[in-house]
Amino acid sequence: MIRDLWLVGIGTGSPAHVTIEGMQALRDAALILIPHKGAGKDDLAGMRHAILQASGSTAHVVPFDYPVRDPALPYQARVAAWHDEIARRWQAAVTDAAPDGPVALLVWGDPSLYDSTMRIATRLDPAPRLRVVPGITAIQALTAAHAIPLNTVNGPVQITTGRRLHDAGWPEGTDTLVVMLDGEARFMDLPPDGVTIWWGAFLGMPEQILDSGPLTEVRDRILATRKDARARHGWIMDTYLLQR
Incomplete structure (x- = not known):
């Protein structure tokens, strides 16, 4: 169960984009989920690991494979099913790791602007306490x-x-x-x-x-x-x- 979920905006690729509040949140988190988006996109996960290293975080890092959208579905249904599957993968990764403290996600850009991480979080059951740390937008x-x-x-x-x-x-x-x-x-x-x-x-x-x-x-x-x-x-x- 994810009791506390922290969404930390990390800017668009530079560790310098992460705010002081964001860096502290990464240090205070007990577990950090890192998405792997498939072949050819390893540098996205690598950038997240570089930001964690720059922050000095010692949190347990758990990777999860990012699902792909089903192109056969209409757009709205495709996105809804995709979000459902992402939430399931968060839950499965956290259940296996059993963290004793907040779970954090490093959100590209800012969690509030053309990002659905907060919407995906509402699919978790029970709903976690949500903390959002703003970041630099694209x-x-x-x-x-x-x-x-x-x-x-x-x-x-x-x-x-x-x-x-x-x-x-x-x-x-x-x-x-x-x-x-x-x-x-x-x-x-x-x-x-x-x-x-x-x-x-x-x-x-x-x-x-x-x-x-x-x-x-x-x-x-x-x-x-x-x-x-x-x-x-x-x-x-x-x-x-x-x-x-």
């Missing part, structure tokens, strides 16, 4: 890397996903659009005239890649860079900001 890492503000003066900002951008297009009344979880480079779907993009992949990691400029001029270059990086690493996490 949006913060992106704007800092490009040295730009998030918004225009008095201008609205909307955060969305690649799926929503594809399905609904550019939201009305929004000057600045931040796109996350875009596995298909949906900026290619937009009419590019008058749009500027600031793009980044592997933000905060040694492999960080940045590009920016008028969408008409840089979109093909970003697409090629993205394809090459995914081929070399076996995966990619990227985020981008659009303004028009």
